[in-house]
Every structure is written in structure tokens, then in C-alpha cells.
Amino acid sequence: MIRMLFLAAALLAALGGQMAQAVEPSERLADPALEARARALSRDLRCLVCQNQSIDESNADLAHDLRVLLRQRLVAGDSDQQVLDYIAARYGMFVLLDPPFEPVTYLLWLTPPLLVLGAGAFLVMQSRRRRVERSLPGLTEDERARAALILGDSG
């Protein structure tokens, strides 16, 4: 047990010691337009070893490697989509923070608009029903209370 603890501690120290920081000056591209594209893209890519961070925010080594890789692809002339496809092909869909519209995500992307439509339909139906109720020769609330009294008495 104690030995395991030491091992874990040593491992953590090794990881912690080599921590790089998010987006380092040395990684940056000279061309500002290309660098801006790189920054935008790195917000769409997940740091695979972190908990829910993009590679733009993360200081893990893997995030650094991915930032360098995506800049290499941009310099090589890839379009934004090509870079994303290139990295997703190697690291899986898990790496994409902005989930693409594919069969596995249909439910994810279609539910919110359906919810809003459903809520709208509910409101329209409610107001229709109310209108029908109102169009009947209704009683005022006082009359209804009196009717209830009378009916209750006779029943």
C-alpha cells in the first residue's frame, strides 16, 4: 500500500514537474491570420488527458503536442475542417468539443429545437382550449359559486 502511494506520488511529481502552460509564445505562428485560425480551432479540440478542457486552456503536454500539430497542418495549407478531420481521424470523435451532426448526435442536436416547438405547441393548444371555454355561454365566478351552493344543497 505504502509503496503504491510512493509510486503514485512519483508519477504525479513527474507529470507536475513537466507542466507546460496553455498556448506558449514559442508555439505561435508568425502569420497573425493563421495564428488566429489556430487559436479558434484549438478551442474546438479537447485535451484528452484533462477533465473537460480544450487544448487552448490546458497546460498538459498532450495539449501542447496537439497545438503544435494543428499549427503544422495549418501551415501545410489545410482548411479548418480538414484540420479537425485530420485530428479526429487519429484521436476519435472524443477530441471534438463541438459535436458534429451525425447519426450518433442527431438526438443531441434535434432535441432542443423540438423542446421549444413542443413548448410552443403546448401554449397554442392551451390558449385554444381557453378560447373554446370562453366562447361557451359561461357563468361568472359568482354565479358558479352560487350554482355550486345550490347544487350541493339539493344533492
Next chain:
Amino acid sequence: MLVEIGHFALVLALLVALVQGTVPLIGAAARSRPLMDLARTAALLQFGLVALAFAIFMHAHTISDFSVRNVFENSNTAKPMLYKVTGVWGSHEGSMMLWVLMLTLFGGLVAALGRSLPASLRARTLAIQGLLGFGTLAFIIGTSNPFARLIPAPVDGRDLNPLLQDPGLAFHPPFLYFGYVGFSITYSFAIAALIERRIGAAWARWVRPWALTAWCGLTIGIALGSWWAYYVLGWGGWWYWDPVENASFMPWLLGTALLHSAAVVEKRESLQRWTVLLAILTFGMSLIGTFLVRSGVLTSVHAFAVDPTRGVFILVLIALVIGGGLVLYALRAPGLEAGSPFAPVSREGALVLNNLLLCAGMATVFLGTFYPLFAEVWSGMKLSVGPQYFDATFVPILAPAVVAMVIAPVLAWRRGRLAATLRRLAPAAIAAVLAPATLFAFDRTAPPAVLAGIALAAWAMLGVLADLADRSGLAKQPLDAVWRRLRHLPHGTWGYSIAHFGVGVLIAGIVVSTAWRSERIETVRPGDTVQIAGRTLRFVGVTEGDIANYHAQRAQIVVERPGSTPITMYPERRYYPVAHSQTTNTAITTNGFGDLYLALGDPDGQGGWVLRAYYNPLVPWIWFGAILAAMGGLVALSERRLRVRVPVARTPAVTVSAGAADPR
């Protein structure tokens, strides 16, 4: 010995909870006053026992008693006293203790303050609260015992995660849990009302202060958490749509809906069923949030499988609480009185619209949070749902809710006139057009979404002011009459006005800080300067030293701005040797309209350091807005308390008007 007493108190509390959860229910059914009154004694006793156990647990932390496993795993003799105390809730066991402390606190408060409640409703509410306490205590004692011993006791402990050794995070959990768990009492009230088959204005009047109290706590808790993320994570983000954040945001969204629909029940005796359903689901979301954070299921389904006892236990608890509540709801709701009717264009109508949008927003957050998990289970595919998804779905759903938020209070109950209402809000509408137009004139590159956000913020803030001006007769009355009217507006009106204004402030902060933030990341050597947002940052150098339980590297940076005195800022990196981890301590100066945010990065090995500098315009408004919202809640609450007290003086009248509540 003390630790064993704490353990014993916890077990005793479990037994008391069992009594509290059963006997009063029987008493209420049999109309036996003594059995019903047992609920009060039991609730107070249960709170007392849990508080005792909690105090002993905290004591073990403060004296660094490493023979207690939890203290060994989460503390260290070198840790500052503040974090020895707040480290109590830094671990799983400790946070569950805090959870049950809050749960029994709310039960105890209802027992102590709820004298005006009908005896049977009070007994049933406290009984349900007792059952919730029983479930949680069984979970703690069965799977997460904070008093587990470690023999022989180690010499020193492993220290708390350094990220948690921070004032912002030290006080974030108590507020958050106060809110989270506060909704347990509205749940208990809802279940008790379903058992009694009676929900009306009186019920809503009793429930609203509790819902409001919990909501304020949750609002402050979430704001503290996001503020912590902002200054600790070192690059100025404040909301990540992380599952842990979503876990607290989902009950907040439903709790907000609950507050508003309970107002309709109280004022208009309408939406009773819907309100009860919301009360059940809000607490359900609190439980799901706890499950999410505490089971490890969010990192991966596999993490859940490694230690399934805790996860399965909470899952069963959730199934019982939500499932049981919904079954009872399905059985009893159709028998509840139908509410009074209202036209689609009315204050009720606008509140229904807002409720639906808040719920749709909540469902979207829920889907985005759990979708990776579902997808992995049914397709074996790992995918991510990042902030991009929530920006694209949640934001458009909630934007119309903000538009309606301003209109609703101006509309009349039952049947409103839209044209007249909009005329009253004309100044706000004009501002909502002028503000983005002016900005666009200055910055032609501003994207449409940013302009829409600015319009929304202006609409919310000016709309509230226009409403207040209208209510006080501004421009129609002499100023002293306006002042008198303003002073005599009900606290409820002030409450929602302050809170809604806060929402506008919050939106302005979010939009402006996202759209116009500037950033410089440079490697600097002593004497180098960096320009950002009209300021010159001169890097003086880095000093190192050992402080308390960490090693610090502290940079000195002089900030010069034409026309003002230079200031010095000290961004820092800390290394915690016991926990083997590194943290960034940012330096932030603010003038209320923008933050200069500095973080120290790595040395390059040749005397240079990476410096990250950000200027975040209007970012403090995000937290100002959240605090205003919570303050609005407190202002509204200040009136409630007065009103709740009034019936105490004439208790008989209340019990009679509440129907067959008096058991004798």
C-alpha cells in the same frame, strides 16, 4: 474517544430520522396530535445530533488527528488553519456530512419556525424530510464513513488538493449545499401537500420563503464557484459548461421556475399541479447533481464501475425520491383543484412561458451533460459535448425568457393588454435598439450575436427602470411624491426589480467580456515591457521562497498608465510538495468596469518567464449581476418574513381557513 462519540451521534441520528420519517405520518393519518408533534422534537434532535457529529469531525480536522482516515487523506500539519477548517468539506465524506447537515438544518428550521403551519402539514413535511435524512445518513454510514479509523496513525497527512486551498472555494460548498439541499424542504412540502390533497394560496405562502432562501444560497454558491474558476485557472474563463457546474446549474434553473410558478399559486391560485411537479423535479435535480459529482460517473462510465457501491446507493436513492414523488404526483395531481383561468396574454401567461423556457433550457443542459454517457452506453462511441453546443442551444432558448422577464411584471394578472404594456416599456425598447447601434458605429466588426446580447442587456436593465418609474409615477408626479411611492413599494416588487436588473448586468458582463477581451502572452525578462489595453506592464523579476505548506515563485510587475499612479502586481506560482502539485495564483486589479488579469507561466530556463496578461472588460459585472440577483431574493424574503409572522398572532384563523388541518 471523541471520534467514536461522533460516529455514535451519526448512528443515533439515523435512528431518530427513522422515527421522524414514520411516526408523524401515522400520527397525521390517525389525527393524533402527540404523534404528529413528535416530528418537531425529532427534527430538532436529528439536527442536534448531526451538528454534534459534524463538529467532532471538524475538530478532528483542526487538531490533525491522523488516526482518522479522512483527516490523513485530506490534511497536513503544515496546512493553514483556515483550510484545516474548510478542508472538512473538501473530501467526499466531508461533503456528504455537509449535505446532511444542511438537510437536517432545514428540517430543524421548519420545526422551529413553522408554528403557523397546520399541524398535519407540518408533521408530514417533517416526516418526508426525516426520510430524506434517513436515506442520506444510511449512505454516509454505509459507504462513506467520515469517522473510519486508521491504525496505526501516520505521522503526517497527505494534504488537501491545493486547488481547494483557496478562500473562494473554501466558502463555495456551504452556500452551494445550502441551496441544493434547501430545495429538499420544498420537495417535502410538495409531497406532504400531495398526501393531504390540498394545494392552494396558503400552501404557496408557506413554501415560497423556503424556495427563495434555497434559491439565494444556490445563486451565491454558483457565483462563488465561477469566480473561483475565473481567478484560479489562470486564463480568465469563468464558466466551462463542465458537468460539475451543470450539476448545480440545473437545479438553479428549475428552482427559478419554481419560485415564479409558486408566486402564481399564491397570488392567483393557478398552476398548482405544475408547481408541485417543479418542486419534486428541482430537488430531483439536486440529487442527480450530487450523484453526478459524487459517483465519478462523469469522468467515465468506467470510473463508476470501479467503485460502484456509492454510485448504486445514490442511484437507488434518486430512484426512490424522484420515482416515488412522481408516482404520488401521478396518483394525486388529477384530483387537485384546477387553477383559475387566465388569458394567454397575462402575467400568468408570461410566467408560464418563462417556466417552459427555463425547463427547456434545463432539459438542454441535462441532455448535453449526460449525452456522452448515453452515447457511450448504447453505441460504444466516446464523444464530447463542449461549450459550443451549449452556446448554440441553451443561449437561444433562454434569450426569449429574458425578453419575457421584463414584460411579465408589467402585465396585469388574468388578462393583460400587450399594447399598453409595451407602451410603458417604450424607453427600454428604444434603449435596446440604440445601445447595439451605438456600439456597431464604434466597432463595425461586432458580430450579430454580440449586438443581440447588448440589446438584451439594455432591455433588461432599462425595462426594470421603466417599470419602477411607471410604478412611482415619475414624470407625472412631483418628485417627493415619487420618492414616497418608491419607498412604499412592496418588498416583493423591489426584490424582483433588483434581481431582474441583476440579470441585465450579468448579460452585459458576459457579452462585453467575451467580445472585447484582449490578451498578450509573451516571454519576458527583467526590464521587459508588454503593452495591453492602454497599459504598460514592466516585468521587474521573480522572487522565490517557502511559505506555509508551499514553495512560491512570485513575479513583480509594475503597471503604468498615462495619467495615473503606477501600481504593482504580484502573480504567483505555487508548488505544494506534499500533494506534488502546482497552482497558479493570478493577480487581478479591477476598477469595476474591467479587470487586468496577470498569470505567471513557466520559466524558459534562460532567465525568461512566460507572462499571460488579459484585459477583461466588464467581467466583474458577471458577479455583480449574480449578487444583485441574490440580493433581490433576500429583499423579497425580508417582506415574506414579516408576512409569515402576522398569522402567528391569530393562529386559529389560519388553521380554520386552511380547512381540516386541526386534528381535534
